[in-house]
Amino acid sequence: MPVNGTASPSVPASTGYDLGSTIRYTCTGTNNIIGSSINICQNDGSWRYTAIPVCSSVCYSAPTILNGDYMPKQIYANPGTSVYYNCISPSYQIRGSTQATCQATTLTWTSAPVCQRVCGNPPGITNGTYTMNGGNAFFEGAKVNYTCSKSFRLSAASSGSNPLNENSCLSSGSWQHTTPTDLPSCEPLCTSNPPSITVGSGIPTTSPPYAVGDTVAYNCTSPSPALLFGNTSNLCEVFETWKYPAPVCRQGYYILTT
Template sequence: MGRVLLGSAVRTCLSNGQWTATPTCINTCSPPSIPFGSSSISDDINPGQSASFSCNSGYILVGSSTATCQADGSFPALPTCEPACSPPTPVSNATYTPIQPLYRANSTVSFTCSAGTQLTGNAVITCQANITWTAPPRCLRICESPSAIMFGSFAPQNSSYNVNETVTYSCVMG
């Protein structure tokens, strides 16, 4: 924090015996700093003026991206820069939401498998405190139930089958 003179530093005695306007000293705000980030200002600013903030690569801004210099020469609560997860590794035959450039610790994404595939593992993964994702799911190709044959059946009878899984047909005695 510093101080700056507001108004003219020079006062003049006027012919009516009065002085020209009185200057005042106001507090200024020093450039704020946030760990793992930066602010838009490099010199002191006056009350009412604002600074904006951004984070270094791999960090996400938590809090307001701007702060206004107060009359006492301080900034109210400054934002912080927290480590963040990059987007999760893509999973074949799947999409995920939400899509963001970075994810805060403890945030989640949900995977959805494409038609003709089946999800194995957890559909929801979490950005952990150590800035790694929990294990992603897999979306494995499946086959629908095969067609029936006249005078026969197949086993096992399931609603879907994994790739390389087999069924065996047999004829019904009649």
């Protein structure tokens, strides 16, 4: 029987163990067994294992993790001993502490990390970028949001399948949206008003920003009465570029003819 341990079932006082009997050793307190925790009475009356196990203040082997491993390898570890984990593929990254330690009070290990699938960089969009919703790695479930550079406006994906203009890292290690039609786009804008009226006064009938192709109409405010001479509207051609010079507002009347 091991020191600081027991055997079950206990030795019968008069008859001993029957051939083929199995006994199990357990340790008292938090000690762990070094050696075999069972023994078998063989047909010739001998025990299969001649060495009696030892109850000692050690931890068993450190916990294993999926898609990862640890070093150094050891069957038993003294309290305070640490092992260090890493993932076996670049497609996985450690989440949690890379270290686990044998605890003296319980002779168990501190929590082991997990190796979780990660995605590569998400697909980008022209004249825009993405921002990550927290964290510093693209783990499974991570989301990114797309935004546009200055003078561009975000337009939803043409497929209609991505109304939130975001992307998610899937358990397969790929991104949920990868095709151009599933990604938002950045359309150029004219972020300022069209050329201002300098002769007389007037204002555009709408306010910026304007998408390329938008038309803005002018309206004279003075002198009064005023007539608009020149192009009565302007066109945002390329971002920050207007097609026509400003019209002028001059005093006058329209003559009605019959």
